Amino acid sequence: MYAYRLETNPYPSSPTPTQMDAKILGGKRHKEAKSAILECIKELHGKVCGRDAATGDFRVITVIQDVGSGKTHLALHIKNLQGRHNIACSFVDLSTISPKTMSSIYNAILKGFENEFFVQLRAKFLEYLQERAEQGDNIAKKAIDYTFVNKLTGLTIKEKVNDIIKGKEQVSVAHLNTFLHQRLNNFESTFIKSVITNSFSSISNLEELIGMMSSISKLTQRFLGKIVLFEMDEFDGNKESIEFVKGIINAHIPASILLLISTPSGYIEVQNANPSVFDRLEKANYKIDLVGSNSKEELAEIAVEYIKHNDKNDRFGSKEQEELSEKIQLLCDQFPEFRNVRSLINILYHTMEKSDELELQEIDESAIDDAIKQTYPGLKVRGSIMGIPISDFIAIARSCDNNTEKELKEAVNNLTSFACQMGDICKLEKKSLPLDLVYQDSSGAKIGLAISNNDSDLDEISNVSRSLVDKLVILTNRKISSPNNATIVNVDKSKMVDLIYFNNKYTRKKIEEADNEKAKNLAKTLCII
C-alpha cells in the first residue's frame, strides 16, 4: 500500500508523458492553458456547426515553453478529451520523423489519430452509402456490392452494409471509385476509399499532403460532425517542418485547428530560419504561454493533483495536501534540478515507491531523502555548510519561519561554546553590555556579538559597545542599516537551517569528529571566529 492508502503509485515513471499519464492535469497555469484550447475548439465548432466549413474556419494555436514544462502532457490531455469535445485529434511528434518527407509526415498524421476515429468514419460513410442505395442510387448499390441474388435471398441493404462494417463482406472498389468521383474531389475520394478499404496510399508532395489534410477535416466535419485538431509537437527550425507548417497555415485547412508545440529555442530558430512563418506564428489565434509552469506553486499543485485523482479512500485531505505542497515547494526552492514537472514527477514516483516499501502513511522527509539519494546520488543541499541531509533540511526549513529570536540566540550561543571548546575563541563575561555574547578571538581582539532584528536596538548596541569591544558583530535575519562600527551578518534561511541543525546535534551531544570542521566553517561564515 502506498502513502495515503493509495493502491497504485499515482505518478508516472516514463521520461516523457504517455497518453495514459496525461489523463490527469494539474496546476493553475496548465488548467488555464487547457481552457484556452477548449475555448478555441468550442468557438470554431460553433462557427462551422450546421454548414460546410470554409477556408476561414481554421485556427492556429501555439504553445511555447521550456522542455519538461508539461506542453506535451497538455497536448495529450486534450487528445484524451476528444470524445467529450467533438474533436478528432491527431498527435504528431515531429522529432520522431526522420527524414521529414511529406510522405512520412502524412503517415505520422494518420498514425496520430485514434483507431476509433477511422472505425467511426468508415461506419458513418457506409451508412451514407446505405442511405443512398436505399434511395435507389444504383452506383451506391454497386459500391456496396448489393446484388440481385442478395435481394432474392432476402438480405436487406442495411444488413449488407452491417456485414461490410463488421468485415464479413467487402465493398466493390471499382464502383466505390465511381461513386466517390461523382460526389467528392480527388483527395477526398482517395482518403475515404483508404478508410473504407483500410489501405492508405502514400503521397509525394506538399500539395498532396495539404489536399489529404483538408479531406480529413472536411470529411470528419461532414460525417462525424467534428472538427480536427492537428497537434504538432517539437516544432522547431527544421526546414521541412517549417515548409510543412507554412503550407498548412497558408492553405487554411477548413474545420481544423493546428496546435504547434515548441520550446523558446525552437521558436527563435523559426524566427531566424523563416521570418514569414515566424510572423504567422506571432499572429496565431491563441498564443498559449505556459509562463510560471515551473514555479514552485504550480509544481506543488500538479503533484497534489495526481494524488487527489487517485485518492479513493479520502485519505488525502486538505491538511495532507498542504503539508505535501510545503515539502515540494521547499524541495524546488533548494534544488533547481527539480524545478520542472518532469523531474519533480520522477522524484515523487520514487518517493511513492519508498512509501510502499517503508509502509508510510504519508510522504515524509525521509522518503523524499531516500528517493533523491537513489535517483540523484551525490546531490547535496546547496550552500549548506554543515552538509545537512535533505530530509533534515526539509524538516528544519519547514519550521524555520516559526523560529524565534530565542532559538537563534540559543544556537549562536552553543556555536560560540563549541568554538570555545575548540580553542578558537575565549568566552568573556558580557557584564551589563547590551550584547548577547562577548569573547576574545584568536588574535586577542574583544568581540561583541549581538543578535537583533530591530533597527532601534542597533544604535544602543552600537553606542554602548563602541568603546568596550574591538569589534561588534550583529547577526540578523532582516535587512537592517549598518551602524558604522559593526559587522552585519545576514542570517539567511540557509544559514538559519545550518544553525538549527548544528544546535540540534550539539544539544543532543551528537557532534561527531567530521562535524568539527563544518561547525568551524559555519562559525567563520557568521564572523564568530
Place this chain on the structure above:
Amino acid sequence: MAKDILQRIVSSGIKGIKKADLKKAYKDCDNMLERLEKNGQVFIEKKGTAYFVWSKENYIGYLTQNDPRCKLVLDMVTGPSQSTAKKAHTNLREAQTISNDFTARNNDFQTIFNKCLNESGTSMGWTSFDKVREKICDIHNLSKEKFYTLASDLIDKNRERYEVSSGGQEGIIVRGLVHGYVRNV
C-alpha cells in the same frame, strides 16, 4: 596612570616604545607595566640592548611584520585577512564596503539586464542570452565570465521573476544543461 601609560604604548604603534622612555615619563611604572603584561594588555621584548613595550594589537602587528613564521602561523589559524585584530577590523570594513559595492553593482546590473530583456525579446519575452550578453558587455565593459556570474546570481536569487529555457550556444547552466534563453516574468 595606568590609562595614560597604556595610551602612550598604544600610540607608539607597531614600532613599540622603549621601556626606558616610559620610565623617563612615568617614574615607578615598573609595577604597572608588570601588571599590564600579566593581564596580557602589553608585551615587553628585548630588541638589541633595549627593552621595548607594545600594546597587544601592535605587538601582533610587529610580529607579523618582522617574523615570517609568526605571520604564517597566524594566517593558518585565522586566515590571511586576520593577521591582526586591527587589520582584521579594517579588512572586515573593506569587505563590507566591497560587499556593498557589489550589491550596488548587482542592482545596477539588474536594471540594465531587465531593460535589455524588455528591448530584445519576442512577443512572449524570450530572448537569447548571447544577444543580451553582447549588448551589456559592449556598453558596460564587462567580461563574458563576469556577465554570466552576475546573470546566474541574479536569476538564482530571483527565480520567480525570471524564466530560463534550455538550448542555444551559450547561457547559464541549470541541471547540467545550457539554458540559452531568458525572459522576465
